[in-house]
Structure formats: structure tokens, C-alpha cells
Amino acid sequence: MTTTHTLETPGARLHYEVRGSGPLLLVTGSPMAASEFAPLADALASDHTVVTHDPRGISRSHVDDPEQDSTPELRADDLAAILDALGAESADVFGSSGGAVTGLALVERHPERVWTLVAHEPPLLELLPDAADRRATTEDIIETFHRDGVGAAWMKFMTTAGFDLSADDAPSGPPGEPTEEELANSARFFNHELRGTTRYVPDTAALKAAPSRVVIGIGAESKGLVTYQTSLALADLLGTPPTEFPGDHGGFMGRPKEFAEALHKVLTA
Numbered sequence: 001m002t003t004t005h006t007l008e009t010p011g012a013r014l015h016y017e018v019r020g021s022g023p024l025l026l027v028t029g030s031p032m033a034a035s036e037f038a039p040l041a042d043a044l045a046s047d048h049t050v051v052t053h054d055p056r057g058i059s060r061s062h063v064d065d066p067e068q069d070s071t072p073e074l075r076a077d078d079l080a081a082i083l084d085a086l087g088a089e090s091a092d093v094f095g096s097s098g099g100a101v102t103g104l105a106l107v108e109r110h111p112e113r114v115w116t117l118v119a120h121e122p123p124l125l126e127l128l129p130d131a132a133d134r135r136a137t138t139e140d141i142i143e144t145f146h147r148d149g150v151g152a153a154w155m156k157f158m159t160t161a162g163f164d165l166s167a168d169d170a171p172s173g174p175p176g177e178p179t180e181e182e183l184a185n186s187a188r189f190f191n192h193e194l195r196g197t198t199r200y201v202p203d204t205a206a207l208k209a210a211p212s213r214v215v216i217g218i219g220a221e222s223k224g225l226v227t228y229q230t231s232l233a234l235a236d237l238l239g240t241p242p243t244e245f246p247g248d249h250g251g252f253m254g255r256p257k258e259f260a261e262a263l264h265k266v267l268t269a
Contacts, residue, residue, distance in 0.1 A: 009056075009078055013062050015061045016054075016082055023049065023267075026093045027094045027099075028099035033059040034053055037052045051082065056078055070196065076109050089112070097122070098193065111206070114210075118267070123226065124234055128226075128229060134198070140156070150183060150187070216242045220244050
């Protein structure tokens with residue numbers, strides 16, 4: 001059974017969902033909403049209490065100021081507020097993509113709240129040797145969104161991320177015209193999330209000093225992706241080998257049961 005909740009936090013009303021029983025596991029993305037993690041959460045719910053949510057300004061999580069940027073620090077504080085609402089001192093955390101960056105910020109800001117963080121392919125472009133070029137590319141993607149619209153911006157985003165859009169299994173959006181919610185989420189992402197997430201520079205000294213265990217996840221099929229490079233760079237800075245997960249950057253969506261098994265092994269190691 002899944003229960004839904006709304007939490008008032010400074011500047012936002014957060015939608016979150018709870019399912020299953022067992023040790024507490026927060027699952028977070030950016031800009032991905034709770035619905036995109038549902039198959040993974042269902043697969044984990046037999047031995048975990050799994051909490052998913054819509055990040056501030058995405059889908060059912062509304063913000064007071066639509067022009068406020070969604071930074072990793074703000075999203076991390078939102079996760080801490082969800083833990084407070086659950087009456088939980090700490091939890092394991094799985095973060096994917098921008099959610100992995102949120103998880104890193106959570107460990108830095110609230111280290112006592114996290115047992116194990118699995119940061120799956122955080123897009124930390126500032127860690128790459130060509131960070132300045134990557135920054136310029138991000139600005140071009142945002143400009144493309146304003147000039148040419150959401151479809152062109154996503155196409156450029158996926159291409160620069162390293163996805164082969166000509167492949168049979170290439171990521172694609174839902175068929176037909178995007179819904180109003182999808183358009184709003186895309187606008188939120190390009191206008192107020194993408195820049196802050198990709199420019200985040202983790203405090204590796206704080207991450208090493210924290211009582212939390214930090215695991216960097218990489219997809220077995222992600223070698224051509226920018227997030228594979230950023231994950232290896234972070235793992236090298238932390239002095240810990242990355243852990244391989246099934247699939248690519250979105251392996252938790254394409255192979256939720258296999259992914260859940262791999263995640264369970266990491267969390268119980």
C-alpha cells in the first residue's frame with residue numbers, strides 16, 4: 001500500500017509517498033518526480049520503507065515563488081524536513097542524476113541524517129577537465145529552450161549528455177504532445193534546476209569526514225555518457241571505487257527489479 005502526504009516547508013509544499021516496511025530509504029531525483037521511481041520503489045518495498053517525492057516545483061510539489069532557483073542545498077533541506085515529518089533521525093538515501101547531487105548536499109549539510117548515500121551518476125560537470133566548455137554548453141541548452149522550445153532543448157540536452165538518439169533503445173519522451181505538467185516540469189528544469197545542479201561542487205573533505213557511507217554508482221552501460229565521467233571523477237576524489245548498477249543512467253527505470261537487487265546488496269553490505 002502506498003500512502004501520499006503533503007508537507008509544508010519554507011517556500012514549498014512537498015508531495016511525498018511512503019510504501020513498504022523495514023529500514024527507511026529515501027529515493028530522490030531531479031527533476032524526476034515520484035512517479036518515475038514507482039517501479040523501483042515497488043521492487044524495494046518488500047524489505048524497505050521507501051519514500052519517494054516530487055522535488056520542489058515539480059509535478060505535485062508547489063513553490064511559493066516560481067522564480068526561485070531549485071538548488072541542491074534547498075532540495076537537501078527538503079529531504080531533511082521529510083525525515084522530520086516521518087519522525088526519523090536518519091535513513092539510507094538513493095539519489096539519481098540531479099537527485100544524487102541533492103544527496104551529496106544532504107550529507108554535507110546534515111551528515112547525521114544519512115546512513116548510506118548511493119549517489120548514482122551525479123552530473124557534476126565542474127569536476128571535469130573541460131568544465132568551462134561544459135558550462136557554456138549548459139547555457140546554450142537553456143538558451144535553446146527559450147529560443148526554440150522544449151523539444152529542441154531536450155534533444156540538445158540528451159545529445160550533449162552522450163546518448164545515441166539513433167539507437168533503438170534511446171531514451172524518449174512519452175508519445176504525442178507533452179502534457180501541461182510535462183511542459184511545466186521541463187520549464188522548471190531548464191530555467192531553475194539545470195544550472196545550479198551541474199555547477200555544484202561537492203565538499204569532498206566534508207563527505208570524507210561525515211559518518212555517512214557514500215557510494216558512487218555507475219551504470220554498466222553508461223560508458224559513453226558524461227555522467228559516467230563525472231561519477232568516476234568524484235569517486236577518485238573520494239578515494240573509493242564506484243559501484244556498478246544494471247543499465248545506464250536510467251537503469252532503475254528500465255530494469256527496476258535488477259536495479260533493486262543491486263541496491264539492496266549495497267545497502268546491506
